[in-house]
Amino acid sequence: MKCFSIFIKDKSKKKKRESRTAPELRNQSKSDNSALSQTRTSSRSLPSPRSIPELYKEKEHNLRVFSLQELRDATHGFNKLLKIGEGGFGGVYKGSITPPNGRGDPIVVAIKKLNTQGLQGHKEWLAEVHFLGVVNHPNLVKLLGYCSIDGERGIHRLLVYEYMPNRSLEEHLFKRTPTLPWKTRLEIMLGAAQGLAYLHEGLEVKVIYRDFKSSNVLLDESFKPKLSDFGLAREGPTGDRTHVSTAVVGTYGYAAPEYVKTGHLTIQSDIWTFGVVLYEILTGRRAVERNRPALEQKLLDWVKEFPPDSKKFRLLMDPRLGNSYSFSAAQKVGKLANSCLNKNAKERPTMSEVVESLKQAIQEPGGSSSANKAPPLTPSSRNGGK
Known part of the structure; x- marks a missing residue:
């Protein structure tokens, strides 16, 4: 047939x-x-x-x-x-x-x-x-x-x-060795942000991706990222509408809280999920890991213990990176992630603003010089001091 x-x-x-x-x-x-x-x-x-x-x-x-x-x-x-x-x-x-x-x-x-x-x-x-x-x-x-x-x-x-020969960001973050270098992680997130910005702002109609996660970020032979799997995508609100009302679907651990609570879908819902994946590339941990201790199973709950402005922020970083990353850039990414995860959806940045922030983070010097290394932990930092 x-x-x-x-x-x-x-x-x-x-x-x-x-x-x-x-x-x-x-x-x-x-x-x-x-x-x-x-x-x-x-x-x-x-x-x-x-x-x-x-x-x-x-x-x-x-x-x-x-x-x-x-x-x-x-x-x-x-x-x-x-x-x-x-x-x-x-x-x-x-x-x-x-x-x-x-x-x-x-x-x-x-x-x-x-x-x-x-x-x-x-x-x-x-x-x-x-x-x-x-x-x-x-x-x-x-x-x-x-x-x-x-x-x-x-x-x-x-x-x-x-065909995308390097599979997904998820595989390289959580399944494969050697681990993704710091700069590559940021470049992947920058490309993904540019793709989302295009969906939100670059078409005649706004598109809500609704399923942003590391497994849907595919990588070509040069590790250039491309968003895939548009089965859950929706057109954004038009006219005087502020949201799209829909059944709550997606992957546990990624969905924005206001969407889960009300079923009201907006482009800000995508921005929340982007913040979740930013913390995944910082920590090397999944959004939800049931095999970890109870207090560490939900990534967004665990990272609250390591604010980007605190000295112990480096304890949050993926240990596989060693010192091969810029601590100041990591702090910027952490702050960006927190802004994407603002409980007030209207106060989250636009994807265009996220793109500019990531460009600035990428321009930070590498992590091999002592000037960029994280400060050593002190007794006060171990106790939560800043």
């Missing part, structure tokens, strides 16, 4: 089970679009921003439509040995596809396959196609194409991305 373009209706008069494809789901009701966008302002006197699906129509021709057989061949039948990850909605495989014109060397790609025989996860799949079909930024992963088939043997939803 061939794949169908997302916005081309199937004119076949066959059984509904065979012809009910992603395009028809888009047109049969408002449910999918409501999962991707908020109702635009009704005032006709002011121009309304176009929704993501509307913007997608202009760019859908840039995406390649694959047949299921093409992607089976690309992954040798979705061979387990080629499986490189497992997302919330399906497995990810390394594969190789032919160039669009059929000439030249095969292109290495990552292929995400929804692990479902029903429609569970379809909205997330459709969200990824819509958002990644619209956005264009060096710090966002590039979607190359998709496959969508509804047939007697089940529903198939696949996405084809550019």
Whole structure:
């Protein structure tokens, strides 16, 4: 069975089970679009921003439509040995596809396959196609194409991305050795911040990423970061609206408290989660680690014991860094993280401001000179003194 373009209706008069494809789901009701966008302002006197699906129509021709057989061949039948990850909605495989014109060397790609025989996860799949079909930024992963088939043997939803050979920030922070150098950590966070700033400020409509975490920051061959997995992304509020009301989803330990409490989603929710990951790159610890002592399991609770202005702040730093980091830069990053984690969402910095702060931190001298080393611990600092 061939794949169908997302916005081309199937004119076949066959059984509904065979012809009910992603395009028809888009047109049969408002449910999918409501999962991707908020109702635009009704005032006709002011121009309304176009929704993501509307913007997608202009760019859908840039995406390649694959047949299921093409992607089976690309992954040798979705061979387990080629499986490189497992997302919330399906497995990810390394594969190789032919160039669009059929000439030249095969292109290495990552292929995400929804692990479902029903429609569970379809909205997330459709969200990824819509958002990644619209956005264009060096710090966002590039979607190359998709496959969508509804047939007697089940529903198939696949996405084809550019391949990121260095996997994720999560793997290098928590699973791999040697550890990421200090400057590389900051450069990764800077690139991620630039990607978020683009989503918040660089498009016709504001985009709330909603799932920023170290596992969704992928790294190319030069460790350049790119945000991935847009299945939970939402359009931001428009007109006089201050937030988007939605079910609370995401990863425990990262979600902003006001979002968890009320279900009100804003771009400030992304800024909170960015602050969590800033502390992950400082400490080398996950947001939640159940195997640690009770008082250390939740990262944000534990780091409160080591304020950036205190002498004992260095006890918070990832011990694998040794002295190979700038203590003054680390303090700046700690203060930046705290500002992102402000309980008052309105007082958090914008992502553009976060970008500028990280640029300044990167310009700090390295940690090898004595002038930049952390001060030694004294009895007063051990007791909480500053």
